[in-house]
Amino acid sequence: MTKDNESIKARPVLAVDVVEAGVRARRARARCELGTNITFNLVDLQSYFFAEWNPTAYDALLVAAVVEFADRTLRRSTMNWPREFVLNIPVHDPAHWNGKVVSETLKEALIFLTGDSWEISFYQRRQALERPQQGHFSLQQGTTAVIPFSDGLDSRCVAGLMAREMGDKLVRVRVGTKDYDGHDPSKQPFASIPYEVKAGAKKFVESSARSRGFKFALISGLAAFLSKAGQIIVPESGQGALGPSLVVVGQSYEDYRSHPLFTGRMEKFLLALLGHRVRFQFPRLWNTKAETLRKFVDECDDRASWAATWSCWQQNRHSSVDHKRRHCGICAACMLRRLSVHAAGLTEAPETYVWEDLSALSFSEGAATSFPEKKKAGRMRHYAIAGALHLDHLADLSSSAANSRMLSLNAFQLGRALGLSEDDARNKLNRLLQKHEEEWKGFVNSLGSSSFVARWAAAA
Numbered sequence: 001m002t003k004d005n006e007s008i009k010a011r012p013v014l015a016v017d018v019v020e021a022g023v024r025a026r027r028a029r030a031r032c033e034l035g036t037n038i039t040f041n042l043v044d045l046q047s048y049f050f051a052e053w054n055p056t057a058y059d060a061l062l063v064a065a066v067v068e069f070a071d072r073t074l075r076r077s078t079m080n081w082p083r084e085f086v087l088n089i090p091v092h093d094p095a096h097w098n099g100k101v102v103s104e105t106l107k108e109a110l111i112f113l114t115g116d117s118w119e120i121s122f123y124q125r126r127q128a129l130e131r132p133q134q135g136h137f138s139l140q141q142g143t144t145a146v147i148p149f150s151d152g153l154d155s156r157c158v159a160g161l162m163a164r165e166m167g168d169k170l171v172r173v174r175v176g177t178k179d180y181d182g183h184d185p186s187k188q189p190f191a192s193i194p195y196e197v198k199a200g201a202k203k204f205v206e207s208s209a210r211s212r213g214f215k216f217a218l219i220s221g222l223a224a225f226l227s228k229a230g231q232i233i234v235p236e237s238g239q240g241a242l243g244p245s246l247v248v249v250g251q252s253y254e255d256y257r258s259h260p261l262f263t264g265r266m267e268k269f270l271l272a273l274l275g276h277r278v279r280f281q282f283p284r285l286w287n288t289k290a291e292t293l294r295k296f297v298d299e300c301d302d303r304a305s306w307a308a309t310w311s312c313w314q315q316n317r318h319s320s321v322d323h324k325r326r327h328c329g330i331c332a333a334c335m336l337r338r339l340s341v342h343a344a345g346l347t348e349a350p351e352t353y354v355w356e357d358l359s360a361l362s363f364s365e366g367a368a369t370s371f372p373e374k375k376k377a378g379r380m381r382h383y384a385i386a387g388a389l390h391l392d393h394l395a396d397l398s399s400s401a402a403n404s405r406m407l408s409l410n411a412f413q414l415g416r417a418l419g420l421s422e423d424d425a426r427n428k429l430n431r432l433l434q435k436h437e438e439e440w441k442g443f444v445n446s447l448g449s450s451s452f453v454a455r456w457a458a459a460a
Helices: 003-009 042-048 055-073 094-098 100-114 153-169 211-226 238-246 260-274 289-299 303-308 332-343 379-396 401-418 422-447 452-459
Strands: 013-019 030-033 038-040 084-091 117-124 145-149 170-174 195-197 231-233 279-281
Touching: 013 055, 030 055, 038 042, 038 055, 042 055, 042 211, 055 084, 055 100, 055 195, 055 211, 055 260, 084 094, 094 100, 094 117, 100 117, 100 211, 100 260, 145 153, 145 211, 153 170, 153 289, 153 303, 170 211, 211 231, 211 260, 238 289, 238 379, 238 401, 238 422, 260 279, 260 401, 289 303, 289 332, 332 379, 332 422, 379 422, 379 452, 401 422, 422 452
Parallel strands: 013 030, 013 084, 084 117, 145 170, 145 231, 231 279
Antiparallel strands: 038 195
């Protein structure tokens, strides 16, 4: 047996039968029941099908939910990144879903995004879903673009900037928590993800969550299709969109969740599935998060709203102080936020974060005094080191000759995906990385040479 075969055999495998209520799964397959493990909210579903009912679009939402269920159920091996999934899903038109182009473009997008193997088959639903009553939502005629909108900093800033240009021709698609920004959700289309996913017989154990990129891209694509828009605005700035694929941690697979190479594959899948041509656009791809934030503050009327956005990856139980939720302040997302706020010439109150003081001599001393001592070690420290080193390694890419070939390959791929020449893409990528390096070094220097962040960066 070759090493490749041994590697494939060692992969974790999960086979899932998605079934309607009262139907049994086949032997040796995990059971995912509609109405139990995957539930749809009628009001939220109406906000998607406000104009007309489309069974294929509904089934696409179900596919996104099943992919999430499978992804979170099967733990990755500590030695091997790839896993194998075999899914069987009930849909309204299995002949269309099993068709060669739809099936192949779906699998290609998922394989590229997650680094896993996906075999997906579709069969006839026993009972057609009763179409939801059409809702009455405020959607202007002539929608040009949709933008996935969450609690994040880039999301708030880019939505604000694009709304200045596009006005009512831009529609927001909510992909975050159920915070409706002061608007009545019963009058807004796409106000909330219309389904919930719950664990089956096995608890959810995997947190790498690469399938979130598929979920958000597909939901945005469906919203574009249902509102007849031709563009999807991707709000991520350069560090968030490109950084995770340029700086890979350990044995993990490159993270393409907000990357043009992945969205290009989603464009092909959406066209095959829905017959609707849509283009993912990246208006801030070649800018840092700080540049996007500064532009928003300088140009938008709700310039102060950036402070209410949320960046932290941690769950409430890991990042609360005196029973009040805070950003942890030390994960990669929080570190990027903090350096971006600094580079943009803005400030936040120390109490915004659990780790109030990044200039402290030790990691433990930087946290709020009332934060439990036992939580300052272990996973929180590992997250902090990983977050700091990710940004530090990203800052070193453009100045290291050892990375030249890798950056040239990425520039070539980005150029092809975005319709740019290789030289243009390489110049834009170099400029982004150099700007990040300038911002990161400025931020670390502002903390002082004795800070625990500066000492971690110096030791890298």
